[in-house]
């Protein structure tokens with residue numbers, strides 16, 4: 001037993017220095033090569049809005065945007081965030097303290113119950129907004145018009161919600177685009 | 182779960198890293214969606230992950246069309262495959278497989294190379310590539326490249342012909358037959374939830390017909406039905422010479438029965454072997470109804 005503990009202790013892998021933009025600010029930190037972005041966001045930068053749900057890529061509670069596209073931060077290596085632009089739910093808040101339209105629509109349409117899925121939902125919806133607006137084009141993939149309810153459903157496949165039954169979330173998403181039009 | 186990670190940015194650096202770690206334990210990491218889950222379940226000691234995600238080289242990330250076919254890098258993500266117009270127009274089966282893989286978030290990082298190399302019997306893009314009779318382009322530690330048909334790439338559950346000092350750098354999909362005028366191509370995935378890794382069963386088909394509607398070439402593959410994805414060669418052959426639109430009910434059944442001879446499914450928590458066979462038979466039979474409208 002003692003021998004085994006010694007062995008584990010002896011494995012010291014090098015740390016990595018990473019720098020990236022987190023919610024508009026340039027940040028850097030040291031991280032283990034095996035660390036995932038979720039842990040760095042929550043434990044190093046103490047932003048607890050990004051939720052650990054399943055740690056397996058199933059629930060989407062940990063969704064953040066990397067260069068405007070949504071990823072599961074629980075399966076995204078922190079070293080791969082180096083040089084990227086990361087947006088978490090905290091970054092949705094405007095400088096004057098008002099909510100992002102995505103959050104506003106979720107709130108106004110009763111799409112938040114316990115709230116555990118909400119930050120991930122908001123980030124996934126923000127990514128969908130980016131696909132349709134010229135301000136933040138996602139690698140030349142700007143779409144015209146507004147997404148259909150089916151497209152919204154397909155887009156949110158990776159975000160689970162235990163409470164709302166999804167109807168209000170889809171309503172909130174649809175209204176968001178109608179108001180933006 | 183802890184490991185060492187090395188992130189080469191050029192092919193030269195990548196080969197150098199492989200040489201350096203030749204005698205040690207290492208794994209490649211592409212999107213890492215499979216790898217991280219695997220290492221969480223079965224942590225390995227003294228492991229180095231060679232991170233492929235920063236290798237900026239068309240060998241790994243390019244898409245190139247030629248008269249012979251389509252070549253794309255192993256590091257293309259499911260998302261990139263899904264939004265590619267050429268792939269959508271020419272290889273609908275691959276487009277649909279990429280579209281049905283996991284979720285929006287996973288598709289942004291999961292790569293086609295990872296989907297093939299992980300050699301899961303339920304790999305969606307891998308199944309489509311088997312139906313398309315793609316070739317795997319392999320890069321060796323010396324920088325030498327070789328081609329292996331994907332139909333011979335999988336040797337068992339999570340096992341491939343790749344040696345330790347080799348990796349997959351690209352996929353080649355042959356162009357359609359010159360006489361082909363109508364292509365019936367699609368991916369059918371049956372699962373308890375669409376965005377789940379393991380389908381109960383899946384079926385990929387890419388059937389080419391000439392101007393008169395006669396089938397001149399067919400590729401059919403099945404997933405989650407055997408230890409590896411299987412190329413249902415005999416079932417595909419059976420279709421050649423027949424007119425897609427005129428295939429009779431009995432011929433559909435015969436086709437489905439031939440597909441089934443490639444299936445050796447298991448009972449697991451998702452479905453019983455019996456159910457998998459029933460479903461496979463029914464979806465095989467049904468492609469002639471589904472696809473009549475979708476032909477291009």
Ligand SMILES: Cc1cc2nc3c(=O)[nH]c(=O)nc-3n(C[C@H](O)[C@H](O)[C@H](O)COP(=O)(O)OP(=O)(O)OC[C@H]3O[C@@H](n4cnc5c(N)ncnc54)[C@H](O)[C@@H]3O)c2cc1C
Nearest residue numbers: 211212213214215216283292295296298304305348349378
């Ligand atoms: C929640 C969830 C849902 C999923 N749903 C689906 C689904 O619906 N359909 C599906 O098919 N899959 C699914 N998967 C599995 C996985 O996402 C895919 O197989 C994905 O394509 C793997 O790609 P990757 O780039 O993430 O591979 P990685 O995890 O990086 O690699 C997978 C394996 O391949 C090896 N490897 C990777 N690239 C290379 C290379 N170029 N050369 C040699 N070896 C290489 C790695 O060493 C590793 O062993 C799901 C996974 C999760 C977590």
Ligand code: FES
Nearest residue numbers: 053054055060074
């Ligand atoms: S915590 Fe990342 S998907 Fe559930």
Ligand code: FES
Nearest residue numbers: 113114161162163
């Ligand atoms: S509001 Fe509770 S999980 Fe969605």
